[in-house]
Amino acid sequence: MKLHEYQAKQVFADAGVPTPESTLASDVDGVLAAADEIGYPVAIKAQVQVGGRGKAGGIKLAEDADEARDAAESILGMDLKGYHVDRVLVEEAVDFVNELYVGVTMDRGEGKPVAMVSTKGGVDIEQVAEETPEAIAREHVDPAFGMHPYQARKAVYDADVDADLALDVAGVLTTLYDLWEDRDGSDAEINPLMVTSDGEVIAADAVMNIDEDALFRQPELAEMEDEAASGDELEQKADEYDFDYVRLEGNVGIIGNGAGLVMTTLDLVDHYGGKPANFLDVGGGAKAERIANALDMVFSDENVDSVVFNIFGGITRGDEVAKGINEALGQFDEIPKPVVVRLAGTNWEEGMEILNEDLVTVEQTLEDAVQRAVAYAEDEEGDQ
Incomplete structure (x- = not known):
């Protein structure tokens, strides 16, 4: 379960992490009232669970009421990378001189939690990890003992954080790890952790994802689940369809x-130069209704320009899957986007013969299917 920024910040603040004063608003009048109470300047931030909000116009600074009104009217109701914005966080603007990154996640390769610190805050940390991995200091933690204070300090020193800030940043990192562990987190991060001209550190953003299988142990967070999911209609559909x-x-x-x-x-989509639009696992079985629901979801995403099916027949036979795909696509008056299908496993050959090639493109291998789907997407994108 992904928490919204305002929810994660509340969790962090309750644990003692410094956060800016902020108020959630859903209309222009609410934004103006919140800004007056907080005091200008303020940041007005779209509450959708997607990266790059600032570059996409989802975060704006306002120095006065006129700018706050313009920002609210611009952001509320906008489509931000496929997400409808119906709420914004009105937040005290932070006068900062530097930006850091701190985070905790599970390193599955090591089989241990890992705490991370970087002086390259304020940018996509995945980009930093790919281009300058040495800029991220990592400290693995034995979950049986938790994070020792010396480990937090070591991660901060290894990241070359200024000595005057080291203890404060180490304290934030320790609190973040404790939250990650106590709240059954899968990821917890602050990016950026801003450094003010007074030498204070403040969490200007907050990310916290919770292991859904552990929500029964987290009743307070479980109460946030419906609200956390409310920003995206497709993810609500996924819950309804049990995908x-x-x-x-x-x-x-x-x-x-x-x-x-x-x-x-x-x-493979990424390998062949494409950009994946989603992860969608339909689970066991592939009857017509379930396939139709999956297609309804994917076709409802306006960013999608092509679709690739990758189905392995185990208990469910390939010929049954093919019949399901035919029946599902037959329910559409017009196929909105090109669909590529690859079948493997039990009765895959029979399934390939059954597939209606007037509705789908059939490929023998996964590599060919993915390359065809990527090419279709590039053609659709070029025609727009």
């Missing part, structure tokens, strides 16, 4: 049965 679904920022829709299969497809 494992994550919306991404690309234009190649991906449907598969099995998390590993979907992840492999996603990686």
Whole structure:
């Protein structure tokens, strides 16, 4: 479960992490009232769970009421990378001189939690990890003992954080780890952790994702679940259809049965130069209704320019999957986007013969299917 920024900040603030004064608002009058109470300047921030909000126009600074009104009218109701913005966080603007990054997640390769610190805050940390990995200091933690104070200090010193700030940043990192552990987190990060001219550190952003299987142990966070999901209609649909679904920022829709299969497809789309639009695992079985629901979801994403099915027939036979795909696509008067299908496993050959090639493009291998879907997406994008 992904918390919105305002929810994560409340969790962080309750634990003692310094955060700016802020108020949630859903209309222009609410924004103006909140800004008057907080005092200008303020930041007005779209509350959608997507990266790059600032570059996409979802975060604006306002020095006075006129600018706050303009910002609120611009952001509220906008489509931000496929997400409808219906709430904004009105927040005290931070006069900062530097930006840091702190985060905690699970390093599955090491089989341990890892705490991270970087002086490259305020930018996409994945980009930093790819281009300058040495800029991120990492400290692995034995979950049996938790994070020792010396480990937090070591991570901060290894990141070359100024000595005057080291203890404060180490304190924030320790609190973040404790929250991650106590609240059954999968990820927790602050990016940026701003440094003010007075030498204070303040969490200007907040990310916290919770292991959904542990929500029964987190009743306070479980109460936030409906509100956290309310910003995205597709993710609400996924809950209704009982799909494992994550919306991404690309234009190649991906449907598969099995998390590993979907992840492999996603990686191949990226490998062949495409941009995945989603992770969608339909789970066991592939009857017509379930396939139709999956297509309804993917076709409802206006960013999608093509779709690739990657289905492995195990208990569910390939011929049954093919019949389901035919029946599902037959329910559409017009196929909105090109669909590429690859089948493997039990009775896959029979399934390939059954597939209606007037409705789909059939490929023998996953690599060919992905490359075809990427090419279709590029053609659709070029025609727009």
